[in-house]
Amino acid sequence: MQDIISLIPQVLQGLTTTLMVFILTLILSIPLGVIIALGRISKMKILNSITGIYIYIFRGTPLLLQILFIFFGLPSLGLSIPRMPAAILAMVLNYGAYFGEIFRAGIISIDKGQIEAAEVLGMSKKDIFVRIILPQALKTVFPPVSNEVVTLVKDTALVYVVGLDELLKVAKIASNRLTSIMPFVVVAIVYLILNGIIAKVLEKIEKKYNYYQ
Template sequence: MNEIMEFIPQALEGLKVTIGIFSITLILSIPLGVVIALGRISKIKILKSITGIYVLILRGTPLLLQILFIFFGLPLININIPRFPAAILAMVLNYGAYFGEIFRAGILSIDKGQFEGAEVLGLSKKDTFFRIVLPQALKRVFPPVANEVVTLVKDTSLIYVVGLDELLKIAKIASNRLSSIMPFVVVAVFYLVFNGILTKLLETMEKKFDYYQ
């Protein structure tokens, strides 16, 4: 028990890294997802093709492989990215593709009459999108977005492959040192608490979208 108590401060340090990766990825990938969604529904064929290929590659290959490619593969062509930015880049690109498809589905679900009504009122395409379409689309896609956000928390454990001291790596080192599985149990509790708090927060946010009904 004393050894486990000594491990908790180390786990807290790992939690800081995990939360940092999670927060930065979420902040950057959601706007990227909106951009990708707009590209996917664009009438410009080349833009639609590029974003389509992007989504196909990023959704069709494992996130772990993408992290390895960016950190270990890019240096082969003289592109060296430090550990933390490499992990962030891989996760943002990956989740940007998933969020893009979610937002695309939400935008396409908006009735055509909404666009026609906005045009009659003289609204620009920009105002139509940000004031009318996007708020309604966000309401509809919030549940799948929330699900991806929770998944993101767990996917942060994959960054151990680039040597960052996140929760899973610290637990593995401690487990080898103590010859015990208890560090993994402690880390599992950390993940559960973090996800529990996050889920409650997302539920509260979802209720605030009710005024769009």
């Protein structure tokens, strides 16, 4: 018990890093996903192709490899990025690709009759997207987006490969020092609690905005 209590300050420090990576990735990757989705459904072939290649690369390669490439690979090309920004950049690009496909599916699921009716009423394309398409698309894609958000919490553990003191690294160091598996158990419980809170918040949001049913 004394060993567990001694772990609390380190776990809190690791939790701070984990939450920072999670929040920044979420805030930046969702808007990126919307932009990628618009590129995928665009009638401009160049834009459609570029976003298609982007999604193919970042969904087709492991996130861990992407983090390693950005932090260790880019310096060989003359572009050096600090640990935290490199980890955030890799995760944003990765989750932007996944969110992009999710949002694309939500956008194309909207009945075209609504769009045509809005055009007849003289609404601009911007107003049609913001006031008609996007609200309904967000409602449709909320469940898969929620799943990705929960997965994101667990994927933050991958940033340990660039030396960030997140929860997994804290547990590994403590486990080596104490020659015990208990630090991993403590960190696993922290992840479960964190995911439970996030899942409950997402569930309440989904119920609150479930006005299309």
